[in-house]
Amino acid sequence: MASEINSKNVVVLGTGGTIAGTAATAADHTGYTAAQLGVQQLLGAVPGLQDALQGHTLVCEQVAQLDSKDMDHATWQALAVRCAHWLAQPDVRGIVITHGTDTLEETTWFLQTVLAPAKPVVLTCAMRPATALVPDGPQNLLDALTVVRDPLARGVLAVCAGSIHGAREVRKVHPYRLDAFSSGEAGPLGWVEQGQVRWAGRRAPGESAHPNATRALAGAVANWPWVAVLHSHAGADARQVQSLVSAGVKGIVLAGTGNGTVHKALLAALLEAQAKGVTVRLITRCAQGQIVGQPAALQAAPAGLNPYKARISLMLDLLD
Numbered sequence: 001m002a003s004e005i006n007s008k009n010v011v012v013l014g015t016g017g018t019i020a021g022t023a024a025t026a027a028d029h030t031g032y033t034a035a036q037l038g039v040q041q042l043l044g045a046v047p048g049l050q051d052a053l054q055g056h057t058l059v060c061e062q063v064a065q066l067d068s069k070d071m072d073h074a075t076w077q078a079l080a081v082r083c084a085h086w087l088a089q090p091d092v093r094g095i096v097i098t099h100g101t102d103t104l105e106e107t108t109w110f111l112q113t114v115l116a117p118a119k120p121v122v123l124t125c126a127m128r129p130a131t132a133l134v135p136d137g138p139q140n141l142l143d144a145l146t147v148v149r150d151p152l153a154r155g156v157l158a159v160c161a162g163s164i165h166g167a168r169e170v171r172k173v174h175p176y177r178l179d180a181f182s183s184g185e186a187g188p189l190g191w192v193e194q195g196q197v198r199w200a201g202r203r204a205p206g207e208s209a210h211p212n213a214t215r216a217l218a219g220a221v222a223n224w225p226w227v228a229v230l231h232s233h234a235g236a237d238a239r240q241v242q243s244l245v246s247a248g249v250k251g252i253v254l255a256g257t258g259n260g261t262v263h264k265a266l267l268a269a270l271l272e273a274q275a276k277g278v279t280v281r282l283i284t285r286c287a288q289g290q291i292v293g294q295p296a297a298l299q300a301a302p303a304g305l306n307p308y309k310a311r312i313s314l315m316l317d318l319l320d
């Protein structure tokens, strides 16, 4: 793949995932190993890529090679730093990132909140390994390359199964089917159809960078504050909170039931944790909607985030 810079560069960063996964047989969609093929190999497997690029040049870089269930803060930081580097090049139009589906929504939100890029950064993925009889990775990658070149694309986006999702809303909603992502009530930002982007008309919210973004990119990730996610549920036990506090947790995102209600055993322990200096944020565990009003004596997390994205935002809030 050509690597010299020209005015039509698109950067493709590989991080692993099922899109780069291989199985022993073409029929195996689940017993594969993620993160086996390099980003150059993924691009090499896209039929008609050069024609579709319409003169744009690709610059490839393998930033990581992992199953995204194992995503960690150091990889996030390295990825964000590489994105910042490439986005600052005037000749770079945008970035495509190949990623596993399992934590794609978290990486998408992390990058949006630390970079808030004006140029597009498009994450894509696959639900089937590259060795499948009919893999979905090549089409998803081609669609992502279409979106990143679209004049209206900006900010961090996710592209899967022909839909374009915004960083705040996107979440994985299915463990197996190809169309595994949803933007919930908001709906997708658009679609890729036959190599053309059709925007839904709704724009991604103009998210600004987190005030601690520079610290997140520069400091040692070992110093990032420990923020845990807990869920309220039948039979919830205060010891979940107490053991986290004893172990030194700095923040807790509590995914409450329904409209942010919290099991009484947990609530008492969370209020005690707050009194000891732990920051607690409340969110709903419901897959759609957000907390309305003030249902518990706990501060709500930013609207529209799921618990795992709220964890990222609280971690950045607590970074010093």
Ligand code: SIN
Binding pocket: 016, 017, 018, 019, 034, 066, 067, 068, 069, 099, 100, 101, 102, 103, 125, 126, 127
């Ligand atoms: C991963 O998240 O890296 C593996 C699962 C997937 O990509 O679908």
